[in-house]
Amino acid sequence: MINFTLFSTYSNEFIQGTLLTLKIASIGCLIGITGGILLALIQTNIKGPFSWLVAIYTTIIRGTPMLIQIMFVYFLLPELGLKLSDVWSAIIAIGLNSSAYVSQIIRSGINTVGTGQREAAYVLGLTHFQTIRFIILPQAIRAVLPALGNELITLIKDTSLASTIGVMELSKRAYFVQTRTFDVLGVYGIVAAIYLVITSVLSLLVYYLEQRMNRNVTRS
């Protein structure tokens, strides 16, 4: 059960935490999708060292915990002369992590687009870039939209790991509220409900997009 009294007493904490969680998730998601598309295009279009580098990158990212990746970005980048705030360290780490997963999802989508589509575009005189932009990517993304939605939902929940480097996102603020109230179930009940609302809205959005994009493949 959600304790509404607790929520109204500490509403500012929950709202501020939610806003920061949404900021980390949305920018991380933007980095994840943009980076993922670029990595997928490299893997499917460029043979040789670039493709191998992408394979190595995705293997490392997918094979290590995100918690450790956040730590690496937070502690390693300053050593290399790149000073980032804790929030931006979290955003970069989460975005980079997501890009590895998104790249593999998009790559599988690109592989579902038949060679006939590429050949038709080629014969019409479209350039390689135009073919990717107008023909391949829209169809690939449509094919993997449910998987992409799942990845973004995971990303939203993973933002809670930013708390480990002191980012005052939703779960970190919840922790402080809990230390003041000692109402563990009440506080985390509210936090769970907020995450559920965010992920449900995203699920609905993905479902709507899926319906919209698939209307053309269903016979009327």
Place this chain on the structure above:
Amino acid sequence: MLRVHNLKKTFGAKNIIADISFTVDHGQIAVFLGSSGVGKSTLLRILNNLESLDGGAITLDGKPLDISRVNQDHTVGMVFQQSNLFDHLTIEENITLALIHVMKKSEKEAKDITHSLLAKYGLLDQAQKYPAQLSGGQRQRVAIIRTLAMKPKVICFDEPTSALDPLLTNYVAQNLQELANEGYIILIATHDTAILDKLDAAIYLMQDGMIIETANSKEYAKNPRAYPLIHQFVLGEKNQN
């Protein structure tokens, strides 16, 4: 006039096209007939730069045809067996895409060209639909329009009637004949012999990457036995059906 001289193509050790020569004038149709794997589709794919050629010369209207530029120059077009329309785009967008991004027409010009071609083929009311919402015959006609919009001199059709019922085969054959009458050079690769008596075309029977017999479709219809190899192939196809 399209002149193909001693064309050769190998895949590994296999001669897909051993040695092919033919000429087709504007307004004429050439039908390359044969079973699967004889090299007829490969021939059309070479002319559209979808496959490289390993030997031979191709000229168009007396000038050497640079195969590597046929797509950018819109000299040769291709209508595929499965239409290969872009599933995520409307019929209108399928046609305007290359007009806008390849031929650099304005959106209005591209739409005007598209609408007039769709109207000519009785498909104007389908402009905002998606390919999956059209019948096989309608998709085939959209694919033809998409190619025509680029104003090629040569149009290649790969198995244009193999997925169609007899009624639609008649209709597509009529479209092909009309295109030839408008001055296009039409090349057709097919194993569908039902189309032969509906066209005024040169028939090239292919086997093992070579043309083994040639006939005019009208002459063949009058006296099939004068062309024993084509006749045998036609009878074989009819028996299979």
